[in-house]
Amino acid sequence: MTEAVHAASAPAPVGRYPHARRAGGLLFLSGIGPRDPATDAVPGNVLDADGRVVARDIAAQTRAVLANVRTVLQASGACWEDLVDVTVYLTDMADFAVYNAVWAEHFPDPAAAPCRTTLGIDALPTPIAIEMKCVAAIGRHPTSLSRPAGEGGTIGGADGGVRATDADAPASMKE
Numbered sequence: 579m580t581e582a583v584h585a586a587s588a589p590a591p592v593g594r595y596p597h598a599r600r601a602g603g604l605l606f607l608s609g610i611g612p613r614d615p616a617t618d619a620v621p622g623n624v625l626d627a628d629g630r631v632v633a634r635d636i637a638a639q640t641r642a643v644l645a646n647v648r649t650v651l652q653a654s655g656a657c658w659e660d661l662v663d664v665t666v667y668l669t670d671m672a673d674f675a676v677y678n679a680v681w682a683e684h685f686p687d688p689a690a691a692p693c694r695t696t697l698g699i700d701a702l703p704t705p706i707a708i709e710m711k712c713v714a715a716i717g718r719h720p721t722s723l724s725r726p727a728g729e730g731g732t733i734g735g736a737d738g739g740v741r742a743t744d745a746d747a748p749a750s751m752k753e
Contacts, residue, residue, distance in 0.1 A: 585653030
């Protein structure tokens, strides 16, 4: 059984799909872009009189995308530390160094960061320069949105959720 997640405080999806979907102890986020949830504007985009993008700020877009990912995680009862895999799509690989520096601000310890793949692509469906597709393993870290701190239990209910506290987990995964 899977459960669709819609995050009211995140930008609306561009198509007919949920922000995320839970399947057992995993949370799969749809592609998340940098659009502002309140205005739908793309941070860092400079438009000409005809509405075409003439300049963009990849640092601003990367920060916005990461903020939107965090919003969807929180709406799903997950936390930043639950991220295990991120696929990043950049429309210009010349932006890699700047995007990578912003990534390092959010994930300063490579050993604790999620796995990551970065792909250079020709275009995205809207005038954005970056999009992230994420997978989280929910239940590895108790969150205030899922249950009070220190309280055990499961996430995902009857569909095979994972234990919030697991005596067999490696010490590095326990908090």
